[in-house]
Amino acid sequence: MDTSQGMSPVVDNNLTLPPIADAAAAPRIDCRNIKVFYGETQAIHDVSMSFPDRAVTALIGPSGCGKSTFLRCLNRMNDTIENCRVEGQILMDGENINDADVDPVLLRSRVGMVFQKPNPFPKSIYDNIAYGPRIHGLANGREDLDAIVEKSLRRAGLWDEVKDRLMAPGTGLSGGQQQRLCIARAIAVQPEVILMDEPCSALDPIATARIEELIDELRNRYCIVIVTHSMQQAARVSQRTAFFHLGNLVELGDTSQIFTNPREKRTEDYITGRFG
Amino acid sequence: MLQQLGQLPMGWLLIALIAVFGSAAFFLGRTRAERLLETSIGRMHSRPNYHGYYVAMCTVVPVLLIAVAYAIFADDLTRSQLTRELPSSFDRLSAPELQSYLDSVRMAAGTAASSGADRVFQAITNRYLELRGFVNAATLVLLGALAAIGIFWSQSRLRPDFRARALVENGMQLVLFLCAGVAIATTAGIVFSLLYESLLFFQKVSAxxxxxxxxxxxxxxxxxxxxxxxxxxxxxxxxxxxxxxxxxxxxxxxxxxxxxxxxxxxxxxxxxxxxxxxxxxxxxxxxxxxxxxxxxxxxxxxxxxxxxxxxxxxxxxxxxxxxxxxxxxxxxxxxxxxxxxxxxxxxxxxxxxxxxxxxxxxxxxxxxxxxxxxxxxxxxxxxxxxxxxxxxxxxxxxxxxxxxxxxxxxxxxxxxxxxxxxxxxxxxxxxxxxxxxxxxxxxxxxxxxxxxxxxxxxxxxxxxxxxxxxx
Structure with a gap:
């Protein structure tokens, strides 16, 4: 697929896809009866869904529908929030990641995350990428680390722009470059899954297009879950789409089906702009 | 007469006068503005209270300046005049001795006529009281005159479209600025005195x-x-x-x-x-x-x-x-x-x-x-x-x-x-x-x-x- 000419049209995207059915057969993550509570308030009601490997799943829905909360269950980031409680099973390689004996620190090295606002560390570009490999001991010596940094930056499509100033502070890059730096940083720890929480909401359309291209390239290697407010974005980058409303999973299906022929009335209302 | 004036408790008197003049000016100004409000067509620019504040401001500020000047200069003025009038036998006194003599004169003047002191001391004390009385009287007259001018001048400016509110606002700003200025001036003064005394020290001992x-x-x-x-x-x-x-x-x-x-x-x-x-x-x-x-x-x-x-x-x-x-x-x-x-x-x-x-x-x-x-x-x-x-x-x-x-x-x-x-x-x-x-x-x-x-x-x-x- 040609990704050098800006955004790939939706049709093109769907044409090149492998059939979705085989992805459902071997899900990377399988969530069963997920409930999330903030104190007494229930934010997610009994959601069961699976995420195929080597495909992009988009979570869409109006603000406050619980899609970010659900995303954060997948790498147990909700653990860092005071009085947040998660119930249900999330199976990765047959293991429930909500089990008490699963170390969230190790889990997060397998499930990378990219946030809404670019959040590079106030360190150099190099150190931003090298941070993860260093704490997990992924590199044997300086040369190995250099190689990881270069590979990650290349995959994030940032290498050519920063290769001459790897020691410059990461906070000095533009917003779009910072977000690609954050993606590179997540890639550097060799995750199996990448979670993206509205990765383009703070970016201009051109930077957004670059990130979307990048997501499309990364799809070949990772299981990607993206939360987005932009239905066009969901249509452009994802193969599967899940529509959330008021903490419930309303509809889950192939992206083309959700956007052209939704089964649920609420889904249709939302994607045609009648609410949300 | 002058001697009795010299014994006036000027501090209390000045504070009382400022309060009296200030409140009188306020009520005069406000009453006048209320009359204007009744007779004028259309709206006044400022509420009557602001006219009152404005008149009070114009009255109190000059009075306050006079009071401050009195507090700073009255004693020095009296002393220097008294020193000039002292008999020549006092010339042989050194400056600190003269100072302490004058201090005791001032003390005696404050506690009314002291019996048992020598006649020269008594005479000098009386003269001090006379001079002080003159200064006090002059201050009071000047103060009264300025207050009267302030009241009448500012009252004469009151019109329905007079912007008393804006002027009072400026006055408040000035007061706030002066308060901030006191802190800054004090800091500058401390630094200056530190520098000055240190320089004196470094003249005697090398830095x-x-x-x-x-x-x-x-x-x-x-x-x-x-x-x-x-x-x-x-x-x-x-x-x-x-x-x-x-x-x-x-x-x-x-x-x-x-x-x-x-x-x-x-x-x-x-x-x-x-x-x-x-x-x-x-x-x-x-x-x-x-x-x-x-x-x-x-x-x-x-x-x-x-x-x-x-x-x-x-x-x-x-x-x-x-x-x-x-x-x-x-x-x-x-x-x-x-x-x-x-x-x-x-x-x-x-x-x-x-x-x-x-x-x-x-x-x-x-x-x-x-x-x-x-x-x-x-x-x-x-x-x-x-x-x-x-x-x-x-x-x-x-x-x-x-x-x-x-x-x-x-x-x-x-x-x-x-x-x-x-x-x-x-x-x-x-x-x-x-x-x-x-x-x-x-x-x-x-x-x-x-x-x-x-x-x-x-x-x-x-x-x-x-x-x-x-x-």
Whole structure:
């Protein structure tokens, strides 16, 4: 697929896809009866869904529908929030990641995350990428680390722009470059899954297009879950789409089906702009 | 008549007059504005009260200026006229003698006619009262006239479209500015007097000798080498920071990263109580508890070293007051400065940075060590610098627990003295202001001021730069 000419049209995207059915057969993550509570308030009601490997799943829905909360269950980031409680099973390689004996620190090295606002560390570009490999001991010596940094930056499509100033502070890059730096940083720890929480909401359309291209390239290697407010974005980058409303999973299906022929009335209302 | 005027309690009278003139002007102005309101067509620009305030302002301000001028100049004016009229036999009195004579005249004048004094004194007292009465009368007349002019002039300006409200607003602004000006002028005055007296001192003692000399004996031998004082100050501040920096920083990290909101809710106020303890209380804590303990420890270490055979003589001085005792207690005193400010800057580190580290699989302590603290480092350094400047300027603890011997000794159990201790001992007791001994206190004060100012300026700049980065 040609990704050098800006955004790939939706049709093109769907044409090149492998059939979705085989992805459902071997899900990377399988969530069963997920409930999330903030104190007494229930934010997610009994959601069961699976995420195929080597495909992009988009979570869409109006603000406050619980899609970010659900995303954060997948790498147990909700653990860092005071009085947040998660119930249900999330199976990765047959293991429930909500089990008490699963170390969230190790889990997060397998499930990378990219946030809404670019959040590079106030360190150099190099150190931003090298941070993860260093704490997990992924590199044997300086040369190995250099190689990881270069590979990650290349995959994030940032290498050519920063290769001459790897020691410059990461906070000095533009917003779009910072977000690609954050993606590179997540890639550097060799995750199996990448979670993206509205990765383009703070970016201009051109930077957004670059990130979307990048997501499309990364799809070949990772299981990607993206939360987005932009239905066009969901249509452009994802193969599967899940529509959330008021903490419930309303509809889950192939992206083309959700956007052209939704089964649920609420889904249709939302994607045609009648609410949300 | 004039003599009786001379005995008027002018202070109370002036205050009463200002109040009377002010309120009278206010009511006159407001009444007039209310009349204008009845007769005028359409709306007045300002409410009647503002017209009242405006008239009162125009009246009180000149009256106040006269009152201030009276308070400053009345006595000097009377004295200088009296001195000119004194009989020639007074010429042989020296200036201070004349001053004290005139002081007693003034005292006698204040307590009405004193019997039993000699006739010359009586006559001079009466003359003082006459002169004073003249000054008082002139002041009152001038004051009344200005008040009257103020009332009538400002009243005559009142019109329906007169912008009294805006003018009162300007007046308020001026008052606020003057209040701020008092603080600034006082600071400038203190700096100026420090500089001036220090220059006098440096005319008698060379600045180079003062800054680099190693013998300090101001009280008896007029030896002004301040290096031992600088050393003592530095040593005690260093000990204090060795205590305060780790404890303060770690407690800040605990409070901001690990403590539950509930724990934080009571630990933080308790830590801040430390900042509210008067330093003199720390002082006797240092003197009565810590200093003896330090001495005991030093004696024990000495014995241990002798027993082991490393030395045949006691190694540590083990004195009853010591740099270590003062430094330890001072360190405890500045903990809240470090912890509170560091806690603020650590809290200012955006949550998204912590999330980023956690999402990469960093543990909590890795996140704190490698992301949060480095991001907050400029602010933490600023907090430490402010604490240092506080420790350097601290007086009470060192006066009570550090001792008075000016010496350069690396042994923390020996007594040392600091700049502040020496200033206290130089400025208390009998002093003359032309004595180099007293003047040296100003030079020490100047050094202290320069050092703490430098620390504060650097700290504030660092904090400012850091704030800009995350806002």
């Amino acid at each position: 180079w000798d003062f800054l680099t000399g190693t013998r300090w004996n101001a009280q008896t031998n007029a030896e002004f080498g301040a290096l031992p004082l600088f050393f003592g100050t530095f040593m005690i501040a260093l000990i204090a920071m060795l205590v305060a920096a780790p404890i303060g920083l770690f407690s800040a990290i605990f409070l901001s990263e690990y403590a539950s909101p509930k724990a934080r809710g009571w630990i933080k106020p308790v830590l801040e109580i430390l900042a509210g303890i008067p330093t003199v209380v720390y002082g006797f804590f240092a003197l009565l508890v810590v200093a003896p303990a330090v001495r005991q420890l030093a004696i024990w270490i000495n014995e241990l070293i002798i027993q082991v055979g490393l030395s045949s003589e006691p190694v540590l001085a083990a004195q009853p007051t010591s740099a270590l005792a003062a430094g330890l207690v001072m360190g405890i005193m500045v903990i809240p400065f470090v912890s509170s400010l560091s806690d603020d800057v650590i809290n200012a580190v955006p949550q998204t940075l912590r999330d980023a580290a956690y999402a990469l699989g960093a543990t909590k302590s890795e996140t704190v060590k490698q992301v949060v603290v480095p991001a907050a480092l400029p602010g933490i350094i600023a907090a430490l610098l402010l604490a240092v400047s506080r420790a350097i300027g601290e007086t009470m603890i060192v006066v009570m627990a550090a001792g008075k011997s000016a010496r350069i000794s690396m042994d923390p159990t020996s007594d040392l003295t600091t700049i502040t201790v020496q200033i206290v001992s130089l400025m208390t007791g009998e002093t003359g202001f032309d004595d180099p001994k007293t003047l040296s206190a100003f030079a020490l004060g100047l050094v202290l001021f320069a050092v703490t100012l430098a620390f504060n300026v650097v700290a504030l700049r660092v904090v400012k730069k850091y704030r800009e980065k995350y806002d």
